Amino acid sequence: MIWASLLLAIVLLMFLLVPVWYRRPQDVNDQSEENLRLYEERSREVAASDLDDARKQALQLELDREFLAAAATAEQGLSSVDVRKRWPLALALLVVSLLATLALYQQWGAGDQLRATELLQKAAEAELSKNEQTELLALLEVSAQRYPDNAEWSYLLGRMSLNNGDYERADEVFSALLLTLPEEAVADRASLLSLLAQARFFGGGQQVDAGIYKLMQDSLALQPNQPQTRGLAGMMAFELGQYRDAIQHWQRLWQSLPDTPETRVLVQGIERAAERLREQGETVDLSFLQRAELKILVEVSDAVRAQLDPQTTVFVLARDPEGPPMPLAAQRLTLADLPQLVTLNDSQAMVADMNLSSAAKVTVTARISLSGEPIAQSGDWQAELTGVSNKHEGVLTLRISEQLP
Known part of the structure; x- marks a missing residue:
């Protein structure tokens, strides 16, 4: 240019x-x-x-x-x-x-914006030097003031100020953006509310008050499936002595995650909050901490087996009957593997916040897919059970013998 x-x-x-x-x-x-x-x-x-x-x-x-x-x-x-x-x-x-x-x-001209974009792209690939960070912050400051109608520059300025520990400036930027952002921009407002709460939390020496916690609650009301916000909201509720709220936040987060060392730390927090409630004379049910798991024996009739190639794909799925069609857990086999005892659990989730533990009742399906795709199509063979508890004890049996029209 x-x-x-x-x-x-x-x-x-x-x-x-x-x-x-x-x-x-x-x-x-x-x-x-x-x-x-x-x-x-x-x-x-x-x-x-x-x-x-x-x-x-x-x-x-x-x-x-x-x-x-x-x-x-x-x-x-x-x-x-x-x-x-x-x-x-x-x-x-x-x-x-x-x-x-x-x-x-x-x-x-756009010289400042081009240079800022260049530094942002570099930051996505490698850590910027101290001088480059200082330069980028100055460029974002200039761009945010020069183009007040472009919320992106202000958002980037607020994020970088937050990351650099300038919590007061981040608070100013995020507060101003919330005033200009339309109500229908739900996802953006949820993100800004969470970031504003973080800026005030860390800016106040990591001291929680009702106002900061309210920002987190408002953010989750707009977008419930925010893992970081959900975790911080649980921590703030705990610090404010609202232990049952803390358990509810952490329970939802725990149910959306696989079994990892990080989730075990989360369990420790849940147990601490439950202990505080028991000290206050309240009862707490932590049975949800038992991971959902289903054992399914998948069989196929002799008549169906005789018609198909042994390498034909077989899917074993569990999905929420009231949710989206995406499986909560899935395992892939071939016809030659049957009969087979299959275990479905949270580690087989397709999406992190949609796993077997997140639905109390599920539909379990075993399907021979002629196309090799998990979506049911005409001509596929399958067996299905509905209304199954995600913590069903014992072995479920699915015998594939019916063909889809």
């Missing part, structure tokens, strides 16, 4: 210089006119004199020579003196034009 601006400046400068470059100086024009007047006057005098024709011709020839010599002298003065004097002016105009173009580009 900057090279295009420079090229346009040069072209513009050429258009400006063309009429100046070829303009005859006023003093040369005046002298030429005076020479012509004198030449014509003296020519008339010679013609009106009493001299013979030979003498008149000699005098006229002399006048012609003097006039031509004067004209040549004027042209030489124009090319040797005036043109040389214009070179410094032309160069000065060129330099001024280029400098003005650069200054205007820096003032109104």
